[in-house]
Amino acid sequence: MTRQISMTTRKELVAALQLRYSSAAFGDRIKILDEFVALTGYHRKHAIRLLREKASPTQGTPARNRLYDEAVRQALIVLWEAADRICGKRLKALIPMLVDAMERHGHLDLDPVVKSKLLQISAATIDRMLADARLHIDGQRKRRKGVGAAIRRSIPVRTFADWRDPPPGFFEIDMVEHCGGPKTDGDFVHTLTLTDIATGWTECVAMRVRNQMLVIEGLDKAAADLPFAMLGVDSDNDSAFMNQSVFDYCKGRGLVQTRSRAYKKNDQAWVEQKNGSIVRRLVGYGRLSGLDARNALAQLYASSRLYINFFQPSFKLKSKTRDGARVHKVYFAPATPCDRLLAHDSIEPAIKEKLKVQFKELDPVRLLQEMRTAQQILSDLAAHGVRAETVSADASDVAVFLANLSVAWKDGEARPTHRKQPAAKHWWRTRVDPFADVWPVIEGWLIAEPSASARAVMSRLAAMVPDVYASKAQLRTLQRRVKVWRAERVRELILGGVRKSAETPVEA
Known part of the structure; x- marks a missing residue:
């Protein structure tokens, strides 16, 4: 079957062959006509009429008569x-009411034709006529919603009430910023937190910066470390999660991707709770930036994930009833995420056996000692920007650490990331020096009269510069300055005498 050509191509063929057809001999016309009919599929008589037509000059689109002129626009x-x-x-x-009100108060005097057009103009025409004015005000046209909005619409919303006791593998994910309090410019380390709804199993991944590709790498790392399969992820509306890369990643691996409602943190109550009880409790609130901080944080999470998931029991809500303004909550007995996995029916026996073997091999004291070492590194990086030299833990270090556990409470906070750093010495001025301009004069008076009191000096200043010192409100400040000056003079006299005696040669 011959492939049909488009109407545009047919018109181009007609325009190209008309001149050749009209100037060709009879035999050549037959050949041109046969080829043209074969290409276009036209009837032979219709093709002859098209080729015999004289090419008309190209006519542009006639200009439309504008209904609303410049007077209407103004x-x-x-x-x-x-x-x-x-x-x-x-x-x-509003136009009918506004025109009537402005004419009534003498603010507007419209031509009847212009007024009639204003009363019948449509909303779409209003927006078109005001487009240039709005563009001049805004500076640029409004950006169209990008792919993120389309992806956000394609991902279903899951609220906190929609979790109906899912099997292990459905995670809430979120990011924690280690920016040191209020956000400041520059890059800083992030933590990607994943919390399993069914068991509370939590994985934390250190990220150098906030980036969607690093989110995918973090999900891959967490999935590789998990003892069970990841089935779905539920995130907030952060652009680091709502993007084409993460969307394709979840779709390609068969993960159920859902999102919370905007500005509803309760929809992610499980992971938000772990952000505080795990991430902030381990890392604190200091600013972490750079590759060293990211590596130290990864070292901390490598030990803490085992310590928390195998040796840290947590509560899980069993039921909740409301009685008026009071809410009565009932919890299951505290259990570790590992215990919940072992008790869950959907976990395969091989996975349970592997967890039991891994549990027997883990040393909680060594894990805690490794966590404290990593926390000390993070504390140094947050406070000073550099890490101290550390030595890998051996059996003796663990023994010393274990021996100190019984008295660690006497030292206060055990986590290095939460210890208070010594405050910087206050050396800077917070107010303008009131004696900066006259201090050379004051110093001359003190040298001439060493026994003069600060009060007497203040009286002389008030007499000399009454506009500034007449109230004598700066007396206490002057007394402190005079005291410091005299102490420095005494120190110079003593040290000068010592140097002079040391330089004098001893006579034989």
């Missing part, structure tokens, strides 16, 4: 400004 701009720049649909409804 009047519309005045009404738009008087209406506080509302949108076209609202302005359309």
Whole structure:
């Protein structure tokens, strides 16, 4: 079957062959006509009529008669400004009332034709006529919603009430910023937190910066470390999660991807709770930036994931009933995430056996000692920006650490990341020095009269510069300055005498 060509191509063929057809001999015309019919599929008589037509000069699109001229546009701009720049649909409804009110108060005197056009103009035409004015005000046209909005619409919303006792493998994920309090410019380390809804199993991944590709790497790492399969992820509406890369990643691996409602943190109550009880409790609130901080954080999470998931029992809500303003909650007995995995029916026996073997091999004291070492490194990086030299833990270090556990409470906070750093010595001035301009004069008075009191000096200053020192409100400041000056003079006299005696040669 011959492939049909488009109408545009047919028109181009007609334009190209008309001149050749009209100037060709009879035999050549037959050949041109046969080829043209074969290409276009036209009837032979219709093809002859097309090729015999004279090519007409190209005519442009005739200009439309504008219904709304510049006078209407100028009047519309005045009404738009008087209406506080509302949108076209609202302005359309307001124009009759606004025109009447402005004419009634003498603010507007419209030509009857212009007024008639303003009363019949549509909302879409209003927006088109005001587009240039809005562009001049805004500086640029509004950006169209990008792919993130489309992806966000394609990902279903899951609220906190939609979790119906899922099997292990469905995770809530979130990111924690280690920016040191209020956000500041620059890059800083992030933590990707994943919490299993069914068991509370939590994985934390250190990220050098906030990046969607690093999120994918973090999900891959967490999935590789998990003793069970990852089935789905539920995140907030952060652009680090709501993007094409993460969407394709979840789709390619068969993960169920859902999201919370915007600005509803309760929809991610499980992972938000772990952000505080695990991430902040381990890392603190210091600012961490750079590759060293990321590596130290990864070292901390390598030990803490085993310590928390195997040796840290947690509560899990069993039921919740409301009685008026009171909410009565009932919890299951505290259990570790590992215990919940072992008790869950959906976990395969081989996985349970592997968990039991791994549990017997783990030393909680060694894990805690490794965590404290990593926390000390993070504390140094947060406080000073450099890490101290550390030595790998051996059996003797663990023994010393174990021996100190019984008296560690006497030293206060055991976590290095939460210890208070010594405050910097206050050396800077917080107020302008009131004696900066006259201190050379004061110093001359003190040298001439060493026994003069600060009060007497203040009286002389008040007499000399009454506009500034007449109230003598700076007396206490002057007394401190004089005291410091005299102490420095005494120190110079003593040290000068010592140096002079040391330099004098001893006579034989």
